[in-house]
Amino acid sequence: MQQSLRLTDTSIGKKVAMAASGVILFGFAAGHLLGNLQVFKGAEAFNSYAEWLHAHPQVVYPTRILVLFSLGMHVWSAWTLWSRNSDARPTPYKKKQDLATNYAAQTMYATGPLFLAFVLFHLAHLTVSPEYGFMGLTEESPFANLVSGFQHWWIVAIYAVGVLCLGVHLRHGLWSMFQTIGASHPKYDRYRAWIANLFAFLITVGFLSIPAGVMANIVTL
Amino acid sequence: MTERTMNITLHVWRQDNPGKPGKFERYEATDISEHSSFLEMLDLVNEGLIKDGKDPFSYDHDCREGVCGMCGMVINGIPHGPQAATTTCQLHMRKFKNGDELWLEPWRAAGFPVIKDLVVDRDAFDRIIQAGGYITSRTGSAPDANGIAIDKKTADAAFDAAACIGCGACVAACPNASAMLFVSAKITHLGLLPQGQPERKDRARKMVAQADAEGFGGCTNHRECEAACPKEIKFANIARLNRDFIGAMIKAPDDVPKPQPVR
Ligand code: SF4
Numbered sequence: 001m002q003q004s005l006r007l008t009d010t011s012i013g014k015k016v017a018m019a020a021s022g023v024i025l026f027g028f029a030a031g032h033l034l035g036n037l038q039v040f041k042g043a044e045a046f047n048s049y050a051e052w053l054h055a056h057p058q059v060v061y062p063t064r065i066l067v068l069f070s071l072g073m074h075v076w077s078a079w080t081l082w083s084r085n086s087d088a089r090p091t092p093y094k095k096k097q098d099l100a101t102n103y104a105a106q107t108m109y110a111t112g113p114l115f116l117a118f119v120l121f122h123l124a125h126l127t128v129s130p131e132y133g134f135m136g137l138t139e140e141s142p143f144a145n146l147v148s149g150f151q152h153w154w155i156v157a158i159y160a161v162g163v164l165c166l167g168v169h170l171r172h173g174l175w176s177m178f179q180t181i182g183a184s185h186p187k188y189d190r191y192r193a194w195i196a197n198l199f200a201f202l203i204t205v206g207f208l209s210i211p212a213g214v215m216a217n218i219v220t221l
Numbered sequence: 222m223t224e225r226t227m228n229i230t231l232h233v234w235r236q237d238n239p240g241k242p243g244k245f246e247r248y249e250a251t252d253i254s255e256h257s258s259f260l261e262m263l264d265l266v267n268e269g270l271i272k273d274g275k276d277p278f279s280y281d282h283d284c285r286e287g288v289c290g291m292c293g294m295v296i297n298g299i300p301h302g303p304q305a306a307t308t309t310c311q312l313h314m315r316k317f318k319n320g321d322e323l324w325l326e327p328w329r330a331a332g333f334p335v336i337k338d339l340v341v342d343r344d345a346f347d348r349i350i351q352a353g354g355y356i357t358s359r360t361g362s363a364p365d366a367n368g369i370a371i372d373k374k375t376a377d378a379a380f381d382a383a384a385c386i387g388c389g390a391c392v393a394a395c396p397n398a399s400a401m402l403f404v405s406a407k408i409t410h411l412g413l414l415p416q417g418q419p420e421r422k423d424r425a426r427k428m429v430a431q432a433d434a435e436g437f438g439g440c441t442n443h444r445e446c447e448a449a450c451p452k453e454i455k456f457a458n459i460a461r462l463n464r465d466f467i468g469a470m471i472k473a474p475d476d477v478p479k480p481q482p483v484r
Pocket of ligand 1: 391402403452
């Protein structure tokens with residue numbers, strides 16, 4: 001019997017899954033940034049924010065599940081689209097000139113996995129290490145962990161690379177999302193790139209401001 | 222006015238059939254007038270090959286007026302060559318200079334197997350059109366012209382999309398060999414007009430499913446297609462296609478069958 005077409009069978013359906021999960025992950029990143037900017041208010045504000053999170057598993061666990069689910073969907077759609085797209089041109093061109101694309105679009109399959117690797121490092125650094133007392137981190141003061149972490153240049157370098165990957169990824173990803181869900185109108189199309197670039201920029205600068213604040217001694221113990 | 226002539230070195234992709242591997246062969250085109258068309262230049266080279274008892278290379282062409290969609294090859298990495306909004310047949314040698322070295326390649330896509338040399342099989346596009354790129358209309362006497370009033374703006378926009386000649390350069394240009402610009406041109410052309418409404422929902426689903434079944438890639442929004450298209454079909458049409466497609470998958474009452482992969 002012939003099967004009927006399902007959304008997820010199709011290349012556009014997979015892109016919709018990519019866009020929807022991407023938006024959720026972006027929303028999480030934005031929320032995570034807003035929460036962490038408390039660091040500029042000082043140790044007390046930051047630690048009490050962390051405590052509030054600990055005291056509200058009803059907020060934290062659903063968020064974690066949603067983020068994990070979205071991440072799975074994002075990786076699955078990226079993987080299946082990538083394998084379809086690489087099969088679609090079995091013989092490569094000897095010469096190929098690019099006329100319109102840009103570095104952000106061309107590096108999506110690099111910035112995505114690199115950022116994911118960074119996230120794993122980030123979790124190991126600030127979530128797992130304090131539990132086991134690695135690198136002198138403790139569970140008492142998340143603020144102290146953050147500040148002492150960014151005393152090491154190599155940790156700052158890893159964070160900078162990770163955040164820049166995210167920024168470049170968002171630049172193409174956010175813009176692509178509009179196109180994928182069909183949000184296009186001749187009058188407003190140029191704003192799509194503006195919005196994508198603006199949010200990519202804000203996220204990048206926002207996250208980089210935290211290690212920068214520590215290094216500039218604005219955020220100190 | 223004196224006529225400039227030039228010598229050009231060609232590296233032409235030679236491939237006997239879809240199953241065999243291909244390779245580049247080098248040919249010299251000498252004393253080519255700047256007024257000759259690109260295809261005339263190729264004809265001269267082929268004539269020389271025939272005189273020498275060699276096998277001339279094959280390439281596709283028909284009207285040589287830029288309207289039929291038959292011609293097309295990748296010239297130094299750009300489908301239809303360096304002149305924007307121009308088919309290969311409308312390209313002239315004045316765009317090149319003496320001593321230029323040109324690499325001529327066929328459209329490279331799993332959905333477009335090479336038949337011979339620079340000629341590819343574009344039946345996939347016909348099957349995509351057959352899947353949904355049509356309208357139902359009453360047969361019999363022709364309806365009155367302008368019997369259905371359509372405002373000028375809409376008619377113009379539909380016409381812009383209808384200008385697609387099905388050449389396949391969008392697939393050739395796309396890093397993913399995706400056919401979405403071609404599909405979106407038909408979706409936009411018919412979707413803007415009242416005559417296209419009855420099948421609109423099925424059209425998006427059937428055409429996209431067929432394009433997937435043909436082995437074309439998915440769109441990842443590089444916009445290379447739009448830059449290479451000789452008819453300046455707009456990338457915004459793909460957003461319209463996505464909109465119609467997503468809407469139909471969510472709302473349309475009937476299922477459409479999933480086509481079997483072609484290859
Ligand atoms: S959209 Fe443009 S490039 Fe693609 S088939 Fe139509 S005319 Fe050719």
